[in-house]
Amino acid sequence: MGALPALPILYSFRRCPYAMRARLALAISKQPHELREVVLRNKPADMLAASPKGTVPVLVLPGGEVIEESLDIMRWALARNDPAQWLSPPQASQQEMDALIDANDGDFKRYLDRYKYPNRYPQESEGDVAGFALKHRSEAAQWLAQLNDRLASGWLLGAQASLADMAILPFIRQFARTDADWFAAQPWPRLQSWLAVFEGSELHAGVMAKHPPWEPAGA
Secondary structure, three states, rough: OOOOOOOEEEEEOOOOHHHHHHHHHHHOOOOOOOEOOOOOOHOHHHHHOOOOOOOOOOOOOOOEEEEOOOHHHHHHHHOOOOOOOOOOOOOOOOHHHHHHHHHHHHHHHHHHHHHHOOOOOOOOOOHOOOOHHHHHHHHHHHHHHHHHHHHHHHHOOOOOOOOHHHHHHHHHHHHHHHHHHHHHHHOHHHHHHHHHHOOOOOHHHOOOOOOOOOOOOOO
């Protein structure tokens, strides 16, 4: 891996929801770091040396420690500085927060992938790609309706944003953009407002700024 970095290095891909939530936590915690935008079809050797799994995000710390999971990156950053109290929502328990994130990262992510990328699952779709996608959109919609019901106070766990909101919103953003007209027509006013507030925030604008692909010195 060469010389150890002076700052944490985040290997990221702008549109990846896992990388997005890592960037959100690093931004809100004001954690200095070096962002390295990755081209997924041409992953940097330095990233693969640090994390052979080859997926983003990857955070390489100055001491050489590597954090490979997005939630672990979020919790690492927020443990250092949590000015918005994402880790400690006053109206909910840690268990409740974790359960929401687990539901997002489990069943909902499975439905999202098959709705957005149905052609990747030919053995499951059995030739009916359109019907397969719509089936999984319908499955996902049941959970989104539950989230809509939870948002009476503006956020998932009360009147302020928490780790659950910021870990889940990048995936809701991806779902909504798969068919924006359909999403806008659903009876989910709280969910739609929640997403709009997030997408209109300075925090979102900052983490979605475009960066050129990183190249090692001398490349």
